[in-house]
Amino acid sequence: MSKESLEAKESLEATVDPALVRKWIEEIGSDSSAAVPLLQAIQREYRYLPRPAMDLVVNQTDITASQLFGVATFYAQFRLKPVGRHLIKVCHGTACHVSGADRVDTALHQILGITDPGEDTASNGSYTVEKVACIGCCSLAPVMLVGDEAVPHLKGADAQRFLQKHARKNQELLPGERKEAGEAIQ
């Protein structure tokens, strides 16, 4: 097990490189219509919106703090909290909803040991579970995305098994994993 995977979530905070932010501003623009693409560029790099990066945008463009924060909190794509080392998106589109997306969610939260309803990241910073509206693969419902990989036709138990394999491959620990469940995978 790598040491990194045992580190606490605090280490997920990104260190912002001001030169990068300046580069994006040069490429994308500094008028108010650049707000959304700038935030997208920041999030593409850091996977969330670190406060220092947003401050740099406000200081170096015509975009006001209220506009930037307003936009960041309006759109579902943006997140202000750091994300775990791996991001899981559970589709909650109509087809997924009627075929059991809720069970996938319950199963993932259980195996990741996430019990606080306001929390979406495992305590060891390994995985973050997000609900998304629809990823448009309705015939494969219920679906989740782990990183870029779509995992189709999931039962709750399948989601857990997939995550156990994924965790082994990526040397992560699953805080909520039960030993018996681990044995059953083989």
Add this chain to the structure above:
Amino acid sequence: MSSSGKGMTITVGEGSCGIAAGAREIRELLVQRFPEAEFRTVSCLGMCHQEPMVEIANSDGKSYLWGQVNKKNLPKIVRFHRGETEIPEKNFIRSSEQPATDKAQYLQRQHRIALRNVGHLDPTSLDQARARGGYSAITRILQGGMSPEDVIEQAKISNLRGRGGAGFPTATKWGFARGAPGYPKYLICNGDEGDPGAFMDRSLLEGDPHTVLEGMLIAAYAIGASKGYAYIRAEYPLAVDYFGRALVAARQAGLLGDNILGSGFSFDIKIKEGAGAFVCGEETALMASIEGQRGMPRIRPPFPAIEGLFGKPTIINNVETLANLAWIINNGGAAYAAIGTEKSKGTKVFALAGAVARGGLVEVPMGMTVRQVIYDIGGGSASGRPLKGVQLGGPSGGCIPEALFDTLIEYEAINATGAIMGSGGMVVLDSKSCMVDIARYFLEFTQLESCGKCTFCRLGTLRMKELLNKICAGEGTMADIEALERLAPQVKEASLCGLGQTAPNPVLTTLKYFRDEYIAHVEEKRCPGGVCKALITHAIDQSVCTGCSICERYCPVNCITGEKQKGHTWVIDQSVCINCGMCAEVCNPEAVKVQ
């Protein structure tokens, strides 16, 4: 037959669905088996239920389409192509030799105009797009001397109506912008497909970006726009990627940019990635989003055609609308108008999903019945359980019952049921769905997605959601149902944009057609679909249980106990059980019963 694959052409469907189902892995395996074959990558053919799909053409030209290919059944298919075994029927869909199977009905009953190229070409290849007639319509317009008025006239004859949901006549909208003063004019392609359960725009952008691009050129020429935006959901990375490549290729070929095809007409397109807000499907909210603001709608008039993006005349057309345009120019508006019913012309693409046997993308002529789509194309119920309804139009639409499956697919007939055509989501529901839960699900969605500008949309949807939560929790009263009925028309009337105006539709239609389910929840404290957690219990039928203990392993709250291998000892502790249903899902002999 060559065992190395020499002379063979292998085509693998690699749209988002195909990739999710494992198409890339299958292609790698096929490359190992047939290293000398020519490999082609195409987008999704729309038969999502058959993914991953592979078409293999032998060196003698005979070609076979295979579905649901996986690591296990691939060797059989490989052996068949080496001439070693009989045809593996299970995966066989159709071929150039044998009569088509029942599965191929799925394609044969369709009428593909917007989707005409999807699944037949490599979306990253401009050459392949041109080989299938791409850019012939814009060439005809620019070099054949068609004026913008001529183009609008053809659109008018075709009677094409906006496919984004509202069904407003495209030519009329264009006419407003054409006549409006102001420079520059903008054309926006609305690819912010936010409805859960709809993926036709994704498939078009991913599978045939050049047709959408050509549609944008035609629309821009008609209204006199010089700048365009393609607003595409960021959740569709493949669509953004392929459309971006299409822009680069078209620019290099002189089909986009300054002085297109030497005609003096100039138009260029920028991609804007939508950041995930359902309300941005609304025109004025979408424009606010491009301007860098929160996506909040504003009062119309002024309409965008007169005063839109950055205060200039702007037309916003849906992806599917645009995908029809080149066909209309090439074949004439009259040919398009010859398809369909009196008021709804042409075809409509639906995303068929849910409890249906064959789900995927379906393009049908207007005037077909809902039943024909679900049964003839979709193959009916996937589980064998009876179907009880279909949800049309996503969060703005409604549920219609099985008794109304003979409704014609046209704007007026569908609106008369209380549902809407919408962008074309069609989610089929069987007896294991709870209609109150469906209504609650959509209300939760619209309530979260409400931008908050109008009080009735912001708070009215919240109150409606609370009432539905109460009913689903078994705490509802008949007065709550009446309160829902009182509140729904108020939310509709007091909201500025389509989101609030249509948000109550799922509730109103389920109340209209499935009132008995609401009453069962309220009066009998019973959920007929077996979905609402507060109203169901999970119990083990000990006469069926084998004592395998798998349910115990997956129970998240440790409430199942018993002795291994002794079925008659297993029980669920009802005081702890959260009715998540994971035990029922994993139980092989189906000993876990939901009551």
